[in-house]
Each structure stands twice: as structure tokens, then as C-alpha cells.
Amino acid sequence: MWIRFANRFRRLSAALTCAFLALTASAQSNLLNVSYDVARDFYKDYNPLFQKHWKAQTGETIELRQSHAGSSKQVRAVADGLEADVVTMNQASDVDFLAEKGLVARDYAKRFPTNASPYTSTMVFIVRQGNPKALKDWPDVVKPGVQVILPHPKNTGNGRYTYLAAWGYALKQPGGSERTAQDFVSRLLKNAPLFAAGGRDATTTFMQRKIGDVLISFESEAELIAREFGKGEFEVVYPSWSILTEFPVAIVDKVVDKKGTRKQAQAYLDFLWSPAGQENAAQNYLRPRDTALLKKYAQQFPPIRTFTVDDTFGGWARAFPTHFKDGGTFDQIYQLK
Incomplete structure (x- = not known):
């Protein structure tokens, strides 16, 4: 009698343990966000905000991992x-590249507001104190x-934006043309003693x-430099024209469908447009899409004339192969450096 009771108890205990483990596993999930080099500080602040929001909304604990x-x-x-x-x-x-590989939806830009870019920035000059x-x-x-430090335009978004910002500036000058722009960018690249591996390396x-x-x-990198090195070490110079930089986000469909994390991934990116997500962008010196917040932080975002990749270069689908693919204008210029 006692033996049968003990066996029954062990079976019940094992069943309860399995049920508990299954419940625990279902109450946890993890996401990997693969991002660009200088975004680490933004997501270091953003991730705890989302984890708190998701826990309050669903009761689920979510682990967020980053790659930069x-x-x-x-x-x-x-x-x-x-x-x-x-x-x-x-x-x-870069996101288009993943769409071509079938990893990201081709219409990813339509699946989130503001062309799937939750905030913007622009390219500025950071010079030594006293300029x-x-x-x-x-x-x-x-x-x-003049020695110019920038990341490699072939391999980094930061470098490409710098290259296109200089090219677009030259086009906007009296008599500006593709020929004068190429000459102008050639002079810029000749002033680069090296190309950094990424924005943070630069x-x-x-x-x-x-x-x-x-x-x-x-522009956002200047504040991160101030936090690390102090504001007395440098000055920020806004050129007369620069390029509007956008930061597209997307769900990697094949991965979330395999892992069963689509709901969490969707919510993680949606939260970027929430009041808390937009506030975090502004606090990290990224220009929020929320116009009221942009007005609130107007002092740290001085007005600057900008042009876009779409209106000046016909979009990334044209700009990338023209300038950055093998044999493009960057290669032509760099061979003469």
C-alpha cells in the first residue's frame, strides 16, 4: 500500500514538475536585434523600457540580445x-539586401509608420575644441x-551617408553636376588618412x-562622445547642407516563424513609435518623428537644411549600385586616391 502511494506521489510530482517547466518556458522568450555600430547606446536604454512594457502588458519575461x-x-x-x-x-x-534574400518582406517599409524609420538624424562635423x-x-x-575621419563608404552606412552628403552638397552648388560632385568627393576621400571599420571605431x-x-x-554621435569624453573635448559644426539619415527596421520573417516570436518581434519594433520609444530617441539625440517631442527638444536639434537619398539620388535602389557596388563611383575615385 505504502509503495503504491509513494510511486503515485512520484509520478504526480514528476508531472507537476514538467508542467511547471513548460509553463516557465512559455512565460519567457528571447529576441536578437542585429543593428549597426553606433546604435548600441540607444538600444541599451530602449530595451529595459520595452521589457517593462511587455511584462506589464503580457506577464511574459523577454530576454533581449544585441549585436552591433x-x-x-x-x-x-x-x-x-x-x-x-x-x-x-x-x-x-541593407534591409533591401535581406529582402532580396527572402529573409525580410519586400514591403517591409509599409509595415511600420514613417517608412519604417522611427527617427532620423543627419551628418555633422565634430572638430577639436576651438576648431x-x-x-x-x-x-x-x-x-x-585637413585630415578627415570617416568609416569605410563601401561597408558602413555611416560612411555611405558621409559620401552622399558631400556629393549632394556639391550638386546643389551653382553649376553643380555629377562631374563636379565626383571631383569634390574625390578631394574629400584624399583627405582621409584611413577608413574606420564602423562609426564607433571612427x-x-x-x-x-x-x-x-x-x-x-x-548628429547623435556627438552626444555619446560628450558622455564618454566630456563636452570640453570637441565642438559640433553644422554644415550649410547635409543629408537626412533614416533608420529602417524590419522583422526577419524566416527566423520569427521558426522560433515562434513574431508577436514579440512586432511589438518590439512597434514600441519604437510609442511615446516612451520616441522620448528615448530624443534623449539619445536622434530626431523623433513625434512633432511635439521634436518641438520640446528643439534646443538640441538646431534647424539644418537637408536633402534625402530619394530626392537627390533616386532612392537607395539607384544610389547603392551607382556609387558603392564593385566598379561604382567609389571604386573609380578610390583607385585614383
Whole structure:
């Protein structure tokens, strides 16, 4: 009698343990966000906000993991099998690459507001305190003897935006043409003593290694530099024209369907447009899409004339092969550097 009771108790205990483990597993999930190099600080602040929101809404604990590097390196890794639930990049051409591979929906830009870009930025000049070379606008950074630090335009979104910002500026000048723009960008690249591996590597080169007279980077990077190195170490210069930078996000369909994390991935990206997500963008010096918040933070976002990849270059679908694919204008210029 006692033996039968003990056996029954053990079976019941085992069943309850299995049920508990199954319940625990169902109450947890994990997402991998594969992103570009300088986004790490933004998502370091954003992820706890979303985890708190998701826990309150669903009772589920969600683990969020990050991967950061140069944008093109990241999307190649995803294409090669890195199981990202979502990608949060800094230019559409990288997400388009994943769409061509069948990993991301071709209409990803229509699946979220504002062309799937929850915030914007622009390219600015970060110069040493006192601006010893008196760098005020694009013509100043192409002068002989000025060292320009930027990431590699072939491999990074940061570098491509810098290249296109200079090209677009040249086009907008009196008599501007594709020929004058190519000559202008050629002079810019000749002033680069090296190409950094990514945006954060460019910052390290400029701030820690003390190489270069000017770092060209996202406006948001200036505040991150201030947090790490202090505001007395540099100044930010806004050129007369720059490029509007957008940051598209997308769900990696094949991964979320395999893992069963589509609901979580959708919510994770949707939350970028929430009041808390937009506030976090502004606090990380990214220009929010929320017009009221943009007005609230107007002091840290001075007005600047910008052009877009779409209106100046016909979109990334044209700009990328023209300028950055093998044999494009970047290669033609760089061979002559």
C-alpha cells in the first residue's frame, strides 16, 4: 500500500514538475536585434523600457540580445545564418539586401509608420575644441592638409551617408553636376588618412587615438562622445547642407516563424513609435518623428537644411549600385586616391 502511494506521489510530482517547466518556458522568450555600430547606446536604454512594457502588458519575461557592427557586415551575417528576430539598420539598402534574400518582406517599409524609420538624424562635423582648422562647411573639409575621419563608404552606412552628403552638397552648388560632385568627393576621400571599420571605431580613432582634424558622423554621435569624453573635448559644426539619415527596421520573417516570436518581434519594433520609444530617441539625440517631442527638444536639434537619398539620388535602389557596388563611383575615385 505504502509503495503504491509513494510511486503515485512520484509520478504526480514528476508531472507537476514538467508542467511547471513548460509553463516557465512559455512565460519567457528571447529576441536578437542585429543593428549597426553606433546604435548600441540607444538600444541599451530602449530595451529595459520595452521589457517593462511587455511584462506589464503580457506577464511574459523577454530576454533581449544585441549585436552591433558595421551595417553591411551585420546584414551579411544575417544572410549567412545569424538568427536575428529583427534588424534595426541605418539605411534602406541593407534591409533591401535581406529582402532580396527572402529573409525580410519586400514591403517591409509599409509595415511600420514613417517608412519604417522611427527617427532620423543627419551628418555633422565634430572638430577639436576651438576648431583650430576653422572648419565651417563642406569646402573647408576638402582643403589640402585637413585630415578627415570617416568609416569605410563601401561597408558602413555611416560612411555611405558621409559620401552622399558631400556629393549632394556639391550638386546643389551653382553649376553643380555629377562631374563636379565626383571631383569634390574625390578631394574629400584624399583627405582621409584611413577608413574606420564602423562609426564607433571612427569615434575611437578621432577621440582616443587623436587622429584627424574632423570626424564626420551622425548628429547623435556627438552626444555619446560628450558622455564618454566630456563636452570640453570637441565642438559640433553644422554644415550649410547635409543629408537626412533614416533608420529602417524590419522583422526577419524566416527566423520569427521558426522560433515562434513574431508577436514579440512586432511589438518590439512597434514600441519604437510609442511615446516612451520616441522620448528615448530624443534623449539619445536622434530626431523623433513625434512633432511635439521634436518641438520640446528643439534646443538640441538646431534647424539644418537637408536633402534625402530619394530626392537627390533616386532612392537607395539607384544610389547603392551607382556609387558603392564593385566598379561604382567609389571604386573609380578610390583607385585614383
